[in-house]
Each structure stands twice: as C-alpha cells, then as structure tokens.
Amino acid sequence: MDRTTWMTTTQAQPQLQPWRLPEAGRRYSPHSSRLLSVVKGFAPISLDEMDAVALLNRTDTKFVMSTEQLVSALSALQSDYRILSINGQRLNHYRTLYFDTPDFELYNLHVNGRANRYKVRSREYTDSALSFLEVKHKTSKERTIKNRISTDEPVMQMTLEAENWLSGVFPYDSKELEPKLWNTFTRVTLVNIQHRERVTLDVNLAFSVSDRFARLDGVAIAEVKMDSGNQVSPFLAQMQKQRIHAQGFSKYCIGASMLYDQVKKNALKPKMLWIEKMTKGVTHS
Numbered sequence: 220m221d222r223t224t225w226m227t228t229t230q231a232q233p234q235l236q237p238w239r240l241p242e243a244g245r246r247y248s249p250h251s252s253r254l255l256s257v258v259k260g261f262a263p264i265s266l267d268e269m270d271a272v273a274l275l276n277r278t279d280t281k282f283v284m285s286t287e288q289l290v291s292a293l294s295a296l297q298s299d300y301r302i303l304s305i306n307g308q309r310l311n312h313y314r315t316l317y318f319d320t321p322d323f324e325l326y327n328l329h330v331n332g333r334a335n336r337y338k339v340r341s342r343e344y345t346d347s348a349l350s351f352l353e354v355k356h357k358t359s360k361e362r363t364i365k366n367r368i369s370t371d372e373p374v375m376q377m378t379l380e381a382e383n384w385l386s387g388v389f390p391y392d393s394k395e396l397e398p399k400l401w402n403t404f405t406r407v408t409l410v411n412i413q414h415r416e417r418v419t420l421d422v423n424l425a426f427s428v429s430d431r432f433a434r435l436d437g438v439a440i441a442e443v444k445m446d447s448g449n450q451v452s453p454f455l456a457q458m459q460k461q462r463i464h465a466q467g468f469s470k471y472c473i474g475a476s477m478l479y480d481q482v483k484k485n486a487l488k489p490k491m492l493w494i495e496k497m498t499k500g501v502t503h504s
Contacts, residue, residue: 253290254407254422255310260297263304264410266347269417279363280465282441282458283490285497286422289439292457293420296409299453300418303408305346314403316341316373317471318396323482326399329472330486334359337389338471339396341374350374352381354388363444400474401427409454417444418454426474433477438494440468466490 284292302309318339319325328336338355352374353367366388374381377396385393403425409418419442424435443454458465473491476484 254286254293257290257293257297258302258309258407260294261300261302261309261409263309264301266303266305269303269408269410278361278445280443280445280455281468282443282463282465283468283494283497284439284441284461284463286437286439288461288463289420289422289441292441292454292461292463293407295457295460296453299413300409300411303410308346310405310407311347312345312403313406314343314345314373314401315470316375316398317400317402317475318377319399319471319475320391320395321397323399323475323479324391324395326472326475326482329469330476330483332486337391338469339385339389339393340471341370343373352384354385356388399428400471400478402470402474404470411452414450414452415446416450416452416454418442419444421470424470426470426478428478431478433474435473435494438497440470 303311305311318341325337325339329338334357336357338353340353340355341350342353343350350370350373351367352370353365356364356366358364368384375398377393382393385396403423404421405423407420407422409420411417421440421442422438424438424440426433441454441458443452445452468490472487475482476487476491
C-alpha cells in the first residue's frame with residue numbers, strides 16, 4: 220500500500236509562487252486502476268442535475284481511510300448513488316488556493332478548536348473550466364455554510380472586487396488575506412438516489428508552497444453532506460460496517476502544517492501519525 224509521503228526543503232519561510240504543478244491532481248496511485256473500475260458501475264448524473272442537491276447549508280461528516288478501504292466501500296454502494304460525470308469523466312480534478320492572514324489567523328481558529336471558523340479559497344474545477352471564490356463557515360451548531368461567487372479565472376491575489384464581495388460573507392478584514400497554500404486532488408462525487416445527500420471522495424492529495432511539495436499517497440477523504448444529521452445514508456451505514464469512524468480532516472490545515480515551519484502543529488501530530496500508520500497497512504477500528 221502507498222505510504223503517506225511528503226518532501227520539503229529547509230526553507231523556513233516559504234513564499235507562495237504561481238502554480239507550478241498543474242498536473243498534480245492527475246497523478247494516479249497504484250490503486251487508481253481499481254478505483255476507475257469500480258466507479259464505472261455507478262449510473263451517471265450531470266452538473267445541471269446536481270443543482271438540486273447543492274447543499275450549501277448542511278451537516279458534514281468526514282472520514283479518513285485508505286484508498287483500498289474506499290474501493291471496498293464503493294463496490295457495495297453502486298445501487299444507492301449516482302456519480303457525477305463531466306464529459307464522461309468520473310474522476311474529476313480540482314485545484315485550490317487557500318488564503319489566510321500573515322499570522323495564520325484562520326489556521327489557528329481551526330487547530331485551536333474554535334466553534335466558529337472560516338476558510339477562504341479560490342477553487343478551480345479543472346475538467347469543467349469553472350472557478351469560484353469561496354468562503355466556508357463552520358458554525359457553533361456544527362453546520363457548514365458555503366458562500367461562493369463565480370470568477371473568470373482562479374483568484375491569485377485579493378482584488379477590490381473580491382474584497383467587496385467578502386465584506387458581506389466574511390467577518391474579518393479581507394485586506395489582510397494573502398495566498399498561503401496550493402492544493403490539488405482528484406474527486407469522485409456521489410448523489411443519493413432517494414434522499415438529499417451528496418458524498419465527496421478525494422484522493423491523490425498534493426500540496427505546494429514555493430519549492431516545497433507534499434503528497435498524501437494511499438489516503439482517501441470522504442465527506443457526507445446532508446440537510447440534517449438524522450436521515451438515512453447508505454454511505455454512513457457502510458462506514459459503520461467497515462468499522463471506519465468519523466473524524467475531522469482539513470486539507471488546508473494538514474497541508475500548511477506539513478509545509479510551514481512556523482505554524483502550530485502539536486494538535487495535528489496524532490492525526491498525521493495515524494495516517495502514516497494506516498497507509499503502511501494498519502487500518503483503524
């Protein structure tokens with residue numbers, strides 16, 4: 220099984236440069252052939268049809284598992300979900316630029332366990348050539364609210380237009396925001412056939428800051444998104460069957476902790492050690 224992998228330079232204060240690894244999200248692990256095979260067994264759903272289950276105000280439940288465990292779960296769920304297909308492509312590619320203050324205020328809100336916390340990111344859906352500036356708000360009531368605005372191209376720096384929009388959805392001073400971390404990944408999106416539920420499944424995670432690069436091989440991140448936390452979910456039932464327990468995972472915080480020397484890391488060390496153990500072949504139960 221692939222191992223968690225990261226490679227860094229000794230640069231203490233990396234400076235973000237324009238995106239240098241545009242194909243990183245398309246790098247497939249040895250498990251990808253099995254993943255490609257199993258996703259072919261799902262009926263497709265189009266982007267237009269996905270509008271009915273946008274779920275911008277929702278409950279989220281996350282799981283971290285090996286790619287091998289993900290393939291096993293998907294094999295049991297083909298009659299319960301449809302799969303997003305864009306121009307025939309079922310493994311879709313994303314790249315994201317995260318913004319934060321110079322002293323990593325948004326990062327610290329998360330690692331310190333603050334109930335109300337925010338992420339600001341520019342996300343590009345590379346297969347459909349769509350870009351959005353997004354604010355993701357996790358509330359004290361454990362709901363996730365996402366606001367976004369379409370952009371002609373990925374936002375690389377805060378602009379006056381971006382700041383004006385952020386002033387209505389982001390409670391902090393957007394003028395302090397600066398680009399911090401690039402992230403790419405490959406995503407499978409499932410839509411429940413009977414209920415308002417989406418499940419996103421992310422693999423091939425990679426992070427970049429200047430000449431530093433990090434990769435999480437053999438790791439899959441699942442996020443179950445529903446209107447309420449008490450509805451029936453075949454995916455949640457399958458996680459219980461495989462004895463995979465829900466746990467938080469922030470791509471931004473994990474990537475920043477791997478590539479920036481100056482950020483707080485103690486709270487994330489147990490998760491990173493567990494991920495490394497898992498990808499060596501020891502699963503969590």
